[in-house]
Amino acid sequence: MTKRNGIVFVIMLLIGLGIFYWSFRTVNLHEFAQDLRQTNWWWLLVAVGAMVIYLLLEAVVVKVFVNDAHEKLSWKDAIRVPLVEQFGNGITPFATGGQPMQMITMAQAGIDPGRAGSILLMKFVVYQGMIVVNFILALVIGYQYIADKLHAWAIFVILGFLVHLAVILGLLLVMYWPALTNTLVQWLFKPIQRFKPDKATAWRETVDAKIVNFHQESVRMSHDWPALWRAIVVTFFQMMVYYLIPYFILLGLGVSHVNVILVTAFHILIVMVISLFPIPGGTGGAEAGFAMLFAQFLPNAALLVFAMAIWRLITYYMGMFAGILAFSLSADKIERGKE
Secondary structure, eight states: OOHHHHHHHHHHHHHHHHHHHHHHTTSOHHHHHHHHHTOOHHHHHHHHHHHHHHHHHHHHHHHHHHOSSSEEOOHHHHHHHHHHHHHHHHTSGGGTTHHHHHHHHHHHTTOOHHHHHHHHHHHHHHHHHHHHHHHHHHHHHHHHHHHHHOHHHHHHHHHHHHHHHHHHHHHHHHHHOHHHHHHHHHHHHHHHHHHOHHHHHHHHHHHHHHHHHHHHHHHHHHTOHHHHHHHHHHHHHHHHHHHTHHHHHHHHTTOOSOOHHHHHHHHHHHHHHHTTOOSGGGTTHHHHHHHHHHGGGSSSHHHHHHHHHHHHIIIIIHHHHHHHHHHHSOOOOOEEOOO
16 A cells, blocks of 8 residues: 555545544433443344455456456455455545556456456446446435435436446447547557657557457457356345445344335435545545435434444445455465466
8 A cells, every 4th residue: 555545544534533523522422322232233243244245246246257268366366356446446536546456456466457457347337337227226216205305415316327327338438449448548648758758659559459458358258248147146236235234234223113125225325426426435425415314214313323433334444444454465376277
């Protein structure tokens, strides 16, 4: 981890602590202590377990795309990829750091950067596609409530959907339109050509070779329907497990008479809205969204703030801490068979 990444991580941690402190400032501590004594910690452990399963299922998707007749990725490195992604997403605006961090992790394992790029983009397209599918389901269930009671959030929800849809279309264009990719690379190389003309030509030849490999791999993977469908199915269940985390937290806090489908739909909508906030992790917007949507399920402010804190610790901070540990581990070189 670079010094800059470490500084950003500490800043986000301090901001998170500040938000928790601000949220707890009006909480009756005696009332909060009573609520804690009635907490079912086993359900909270189930929520933690759901996050672990979410990360493990993403590792399965990585292996589905990487493993073929010639290359095999170890489980250790497959698990490192989603953990490092959690860290990269957590410290960058709009979660833009996850893809480069995954690329570095796969390169450390010996995967060609062109192939790694196509694998990560295909994985990301599948993931974004499942977000859109889940969002449409959630929209049918939970949008009317938001439109009636939280008018401003209804606009954010629609904007979030449009952003994710645009991302999918943009990625597909980059993957299957080589001329567009070459044009983007040409723009990027203009300042390099100006300041380092002696190295620009050699670098451009290397990048062009990786781009050719990238597009060849993208076409090959898009025609590998068995692997693609396996990735789609695993990703769908991966995300459903993630979306159930607030439901398990509510059960842990003694809220038993709650509609699991409605709670899951609300979480899907929150995740969609978070993507619009430029602050790493959607900090501020995520907490506000959770408080607005889940206040109706909890009897007092103390439990609401506690539920919000547990939710953020599990879905955001746990992944970042795990990502730091994963990035510090050495990689196992990918196993290559005979061609």
